[in-house]
Amino acid sequence: MSKRKSSSKKTLFWVVGVLGFIVLLGLTLRVTGVIGNSDTGKEVxxxxxxxxxxxQLVSASGKVQPEIEVVIRPDVSGEIIELAVKEGDFVRQGDLLVRIKPDIYQAQIDNLNAALLTQKARLEQTRAALIRAEAAYQRDNTLYEKDLISEMEYIQSKSEFDSQKASLKAAEYQIQSAQAQLRQAQEELEQTVIRAPQNGTVTGLTVEEGERVLGNAQMAGTEMMRVSLLDRMEVLVEVNENDIVNVDYADTSRIEVDAYPERKFNGVVTEIANSAQITGSGTNEQVTNYQVKVRIITPHNIDSSPEQMVRNEASEGPEESFVPNFRPGMSATIDIETQTAVNxxxxxxxxxxxxxxxxxxxxxxxxxxxxxxxxxxxxxxxxxxxxxxxxxxxxxxxxxxxxxxxxxxxxxxxxxxxxxxxxxxxxxxxxxxxxxxxxxxxxxxxxxxxxxxxxxxx
The missing domain is CATH 2.40.420.20 (conserved putative lor/sdh protein from methanococcus maripaludis s2 fold)
Incomplete structure (x- = not known):
C-alpha cells in the first residue's frame, strides 16, 4: 500500500515539473522573440x-430682430392721459398711439395769441405816428426851402420821420416773431397727440396711462414703445475677424432658431459692418468681431397684420402649412455659405x-x-x-x-x-x-x- 502511494507522488511531481518547464520555456521564447512576435502593425x-x-460655412450666433423698428419718443413732456394701444396690437400709419395732457401748451397758445394782438395794436399806433411824422416833415421841408424855419428845425423833423419809419419796421418784425412763437406753440400742442409713423406691431411698450414722460428737448426723450414690421425679420450676429473676410453681400445662409429645434430657415446677408466690435481690449482675451445682418427670407409672421391672416387650407400636410412666428430677441445660429466647390x-x-x-x-x-x-x-x-x-x-x-x-x-x-x-x-x-x-x-x-x-x- 505504501509503495502505491509513493509511486503516485512521484508521478504527480514529474507531471508538475514537466508543465512548469513547458510554461517557463514558453515565456522565455516569447520574451526573446522566438515565438509570438508576428508584427501586425499599427491599428488604424x-x-x-x-x-x-x-x-464652406461661416457660423455665428445672434438674436432675431425686426428689420425695420421705429422707436417712439415724445417731442414734448407731460402726463399721458390716453394710451390707445397695448403691446402686440397691429397699427396702421396715422393711428392714435398716445395723448399727452395739452393744458400747459393750450395756455401757452392763448398767451401768445394775446401777445400777437398787442403787437398788432402797437403796429397800428406806430403807423399812425409815422403818418404824422411824414406830414410834419413835408411841411417843414417846404418851409425850409423858403427859409422860413431854421436848419435845426428841418433836421429834427426829418429825424423824427426816419425814426418812425424804423419803428414801423421793428413793429412788423415783432409781429413776425410773435407769429413764429405761436406756430411753434401750436406745433407743440399737436405733438401732444402721437400717431403711428408706419404700419406695424406695437412691441416693447414701456409706459402706462398717467405716467409722465420727458420730451426730446435737449436729450433723448422717454422711450414709450416701438412699432416693428414683424413680417420682415433678420438675425444680427457677430462674425470673428478671421471669418469676416470670407463673407460677402447676398451670401446664402441657413438659420436655426432655438425656439424651432430641428428646423432650418433660409436667409441672405444684407449688411456687413465696417467698424469692429472689440471686447477685452488690451488683454490676452481681446476679441474683434463685426456685426452682420442676415434677412430671413422664409415666409414668417404672416399673421402680424389683419390683411395677412392667411393660411393654406388646401395644403396636404402640416409641414406645408407651417409658418414660423419669430419674436424679437429669439436666439439663433446661422451658417453663411461663403464658397462652394462642386464635385x-x-x-x-x-x-x-x-x-x-x-x-x-x-x-x-x-x-x-x-x-x-x-x-x-x-x-x-x-x-x-x-x-x-x-x-x-x-x-x-x-x-x-x-x-x-x-x-x-x-x-x-x-x-x-x-x-x-x-x-x-x-x-x-x-x-x-x-x-x-x-x-x-x-x-x-x-x-x-x-x-x-x-x-x-x-
Whole structure:
C-alpha cells in the first residue's frame, strides 16, 4: 500500500515539473522573440477619398430682430392721459398711439395769441405816428426851402420821420416773431397727440396711462414703445475677424432658431459692418468681431397684420402649412455659405495632418533627432545651431498593408470634409484615425491593420 502511494507522488511531481518547464520555456521564447512576435502593425481607421460638393460655412450666433423698428419718443413732456394701444396690437400709419395732457401748451397758445394782438395794436399806433411824422416833415421841408424855419428845425423833423419809419419796421418784425412763437406753440400742442409713423406691431411698450414722460428737448426723450414690421425679420450676429473676410453681400445662409429645434430657415446677408466690435481690449482675451445682418427670407409672421391672416387650407400636410412666428430677441445660429466647390476630391478633415519634412531629411543623413535639433559646435565660440522646420500637409494612403505618406494641397472645407487640390485621387483609401496614431505615431511605410468597426465616415 505504501509503495502505491509513493509511486503516485512521484508521478504527480514529474507531471508538475514537466508543465512548469513547458510554461517557463514558453515565456522565455516569447520574451526573446522566438515565438509570438508576428508584427501586425499599427491599428488604424480608414475612409475612401471621393468626389463631393463642399460648401464652406461661416457660423455665428445672434438674436432675431425686426428689420425695420421705429422707436417712439415724445417731442414734448407731460402726463399721458390716453394710451390707445397695448403691446402686440397691429397699427396702421396715422393711428392714435398716445395723448399727452395739452393744458400747459393750450395756455401757452392763448398767451401768445394775446401777445400777437398787442403787437398788432402797437403796429397800428406806430403807423399812425409815422403818418404824422411824414406830414410834419413835408411841411417843414417846404418851409425850409423858403427859409422860413431854421436848419435845426428841418433836421429834427426829418429825424423824427426816419425814426418812425424804423419803428414801423421793428413793429412788423415783432409781429413776425410773435407769429413764429405761436406756430411753434401750436406745433407743440399737436405733438401732444402721437400717431403711428408706419404700419406695424406695437412691441416693447414701456409706459402706462398717467405716467409722465420727458420730451426730446435737449436729450433723448422717454422711450414709450416701438412699432416693428414683424413680417420682415433678420438675425444680427457677430462674425470673428478671421471669418469676416470670407463673407460677402447676398451670401446664402441657413438659420436655426432655438425656439424651432430641428428646423432650418433660409436667409441672405444684407449688411456687413465696417467698424469692429472689440471686447477685452488690451488683454490676452481681446476679441474683434463685426456685426452682420442676415434677412430671413422664409415666409414668417404672416399673421402680424389683419390683411395677412392667411393660411393654406388646401395644403396636404402640416409641414406645408407651417409658418414660423419669430419674436424679437429669439436666439439663433446661422451658417453663411461663403464658397462652394462642386464635385471635387475630398477626405474627412481628420485625415489631413502635418509632418516635418526637415526631420526626415536629417534622419536620411544619419543624424539622430536630438542631435539634429540642437547641436553644439566644437569651436571656441560654441555657436548654437537650430534646425529649421519644414511643416507640410500630408495624408496617409493604405498600399499593400502599409501607410504611405503623400503630401497634399488643400482647399475649402465644410463641417466634416476638406477639399484636396493636389496629391490625392478619388478612390484612394486614407487613414482617418485614431487621432493619436495619425498625429504622432504613424510614419511613412509603417505596417498597419485596418479596423473600421467604429468608423462612421463614408
Amino acid at each position: 481607421e480608414t475612409a475612401t477619398a471621393k468626389l463631393k460638393t463642399i460648401t 471635387v476630391v475630398s477626405v474627412p478633415i481628420q485625415a489631413v495632418t502635418v509632418r516635418d519634412f526637415a526631420k526626415d531629411q536629417t534622419s536620411e543623413n544619419g543624424e539622430t533627432e536630438d542631435s539634429a535639433e540642437i547641436m553644439l559646435a566644437n569651436s571656441q565660440d560654441d555657436d548654437l545651431i537650430i534646425r529649421e522646420e519644414d511643416m507640410r500637409k500630408v495624408v496617409f494612403v493604405i498600399e499593400d498593408g502599409k501607410a504611405i505618406r503623400k503630401e497634399v494641397e488643400t482647399g475649402i472645407s465644410d463641417n466634416s470634409h476638406i477639399q484636396i487640390l493636389s496629391g490625392l485621387e478619388a478612390g484612394e483609401e486614407v487613414v482617418i484615425g485614431s487621432y493619436r496614431t495619425l498625429s504622432n505615431l504613424l510614419n511613412d511605410g509603417d505596417k498597419v491593420t485596418v479596423n473600421n468597426k467604429v468608423s462612421t465616415f463614408n
